[in-house]
Amino acid sequence: MTARATILPLEVSNLVYEAGGERLLHDVSFRLAAGTRTVVLGPNGAGKSLILRLCHGLLTPTMGEIRWGGDVRADPLRVRRQRAMVFQRPVLLRRSARGNVEHALKLRGVPRRERHALTDLALAQTGLAELGNRPARALSGGEQQRLALARAWATEPQLLFLDEPTANLDPAATRAVETLVDGFHAAGAKIVMTTHDLAQARRMADEILFIHRGRLLEHAPADRFFAAPAMPESRAFVAGELLW
Ligand SMILES: Nc1ncnc2c1ncn2[C@@H]1O[C@H](COP(=O)(O)OP(=O)(O)OP(=O)(O)O)[C@@H](O)[C@H]1O
Numbered sequence: 662m663t664a665r666a667t668i669l670p671l672e673v674s675n676l677v678y679e680a681g682g683e684r685l686l687h688d689v690s691f692r693l694a695a696g697t698r699t700v701v702l703g704p705n706g707a708g709k710s711l712i713l714r715l716c717h718g719l720l721t722p723t724m725g726e727i728r729w730g731g732d733v734r735a736d737p738l739r740v741r742r743q744r745a746m747v748f749q750r751p752v753l754l755r756r757s758a759r760g761n762v763e764h765a766l767k768l769r770g771v772p773r774r775e776r777h778a779l780t781d782l783a784l785a786q787t788g789l790a791e792l793g794n795r796p797a798r799a800l801s802g803g804e805q806q807r808l809a810l811a812r813a814w815a816t817e818p819q820l821l822f823l824d825e826p827t828a829n830l831d832p833a834a835t836r837a838v839e840t841l842v843d844g845f846h847a848a849g850a851k852i853v854m855t856t857h858d859l860a861q862a863r864r865m866a867d868e869i870l871f872i873h874r875g876r877l878l879e880h881a882p883a884d885r886f887f888a889a890p891a892m893p894e895s896r897a898f899v900a901g902e903l904l905w
Pocket residue numbers: 680681685703704705706707708709710711712825856857
């Protein structure tokens with residue numbers, strides 16, 4: 662198998678997650694194909710971040726299976742290198758903006774001579790070419806989030822997880838992040854993004870996973886989901902009624 666063998670589809674079967682003596686995810690199953698932008702939608706505390714963290718290998722399921730590329734025996738390290746994750750609050754190292762990107766490439770085993778050019782490209786693509794030498798943590802919130810995207814993108818992931826990537830941003834910075842995500846999608850990356858923001862889900866989603874109180878209530882094409890949500894909870898959510 663080559664290094665770029667596809668890691669998709671992502672198949673999650675009967676996923677259960679428990680912590681602090683509570684069951685936080687109940688029997689979640691879905692299959693995500695390559696190509697589409699999947700938005701994991703649901704109110705605060707529904708379990709959206711948990712699902713992404715489990716899929717990205719940051720948490721271990723209590724029960725259930727997560728299978729990549731149809732292969733139960735897929736090498737976890739190989740699969741891990743084909744995906745990246747961006748968080749609501751960017752986790753940046755105490756070094757320059759370009760140092761953050763170069764470090765991520767180093768961790769992926771990219772040879773030193775290639776790191777520089779890949780970093781330049783990623784910074785240019787995210788509008789940060791002029792800011793490469795600034796301390797990453799001195800950048801504005803919107804710039805930091807673009808740097809997190811540059812860092813994720815430089816590693817050329819097949820799949821990009823984004824957990825509420827614009828929740829702390831103003832409308833202009835939000836638009837910039839959405840445009841970048843669309844660009845990554847156009848370049849072939851699978852996008853899996855959480856949001857509790859209906860308007861953002863309408864703008865970004867090809868398909869919706871609707872999560873409520875730790876359960877997957879609906880997995881549907883976005884058009885269908887917004888036009889005719891099938892469950893009482895998703896109808897209420899789409900109507901803008903408060904849910905928890
Ligand atoms: N380690 C833990 N111990 C106990 N409860 C936890 C733990 N991690 C998460 N939870 C709880 O699990 C539920 C789901 O959390 P999660 O962060 O996935 O929600 P979310 O859908 O991402 O919400 P938000 O929109 O606010 O980001 C929440 O009620 C949260 O408090």
